[in-house]
Amino acid sequence: MNTLIKTIEDLSLNAWPSHQIELYDGWILRFSYFYTHRTNSVEQIGPSTIPVEEKVQYCEEIYRRWGTPAIFKISPLVNPGFDAMLADRGYVVQHTTHVMTMDLANFAKKDPAVAVTVSSFIPPKWIDSLFALKSTTNVMHRMVVPSMYRAIPKETICTSIQDETGTIIATGLGIRDRDYVGVYAIHVHPAYRHRHYASSICRTILSEGIRLGATKAYLQVVEGNTPAITLYESLGFSYLYTYWFRAKNVV
Known part of the structure; x- marks a missing residue:
């Protein structure tokens, strides 16, 4: 097992709790009314004793009751045969994501281009501003997601940029866990892009992470998001591994 990948996978589970979870024979079933793939999917976190096909059928029934697709996360830690089995059952690949990391000893500190507000709580x-930036209108999501953010068990670095009226036009969230800081929720209003706001948010999170004792950083970026990948590489991040989700509508 790649211990570095296992560490990042553990950190990402801590950083983004689900609305509800169920532990099932070495798997964790996450439920969040399909707010995101990560928070509404099955992850393998330990050895199994129950036959795999029986477990998949069980998961499909549980997610059917929730009224959401059955989704399984496929990381390099998962046996490739499991991915192939899901493909044979009609599951399709969705939301392919790259994980990037950096040694913060190599981070070139520089003042952000604009003023960034920092808070230790969310x-x-x-x-509400994040919902606006993401155009989140689903009533259930707006009800349960705030509690998911409040459930984060680690130190948080909540950052934002505001316009002259006090409206938040850019967000970012750092999660410090062990000697890492994870970079999450980087969003900029379309009217304010290409002004170095995302870079300013990221630099602030990394600097605060260092101040809190982090020596390494990680983030996750969807495949094909070239502008974001270019930004992260300019900050010093480099590619570590890729994961994806296998999804099937079971409703």
């Missing part, structure tokens, strides 16, 4: 205004 205020309701930040969550």
Whole structure:
């Protein structure tokens, strides 16, 4: 087993809790009314004793009751035969994501291009602004997601940029866990892009992470998001591995 990948996978589970979870024979079933793939999928976290096909059928029935697709996360830690089995059952690949890391000893500190607000807690205004930036209108998501952010068990670095009226136009969230800081929720209003706002947010999170004792950083970026990947590489991040999800509509 690649211990570095296992560490990052553990950190990402800590950083983004689901609304509800179920532990099932070495698998963790996550439920969040399909807010994101990560928070509404099955992850393998330990050895299994029950036959795999029986477990997949069980998961499909559980997600059918929730009214969401059955989704399985496929990382390099998962046996390739499991991915092939899901493909044979009609599961399709969705949301392919690259994980990038960096040694913060190589981070070139530089003042952000614009003023960034930093908080050690996640205020309701930040969550409401994130919903606005992501155009989140689903009533159930707006009800349960705030509690998911409040459930993060690690130190948080909540950052934002505001316009002259006080409206939040860019967000970012750092999660410090062990000697890492994870970079999450980087969003910029379309009207304010190409002004180095995302770079300023990321630099602030990394600097705060260092101040809190982090020596390494990681993030996750969807495949094909070239502008974001270019930004992260310019900050010093490099590719580590790729994961994806296998999804099937079971409703």
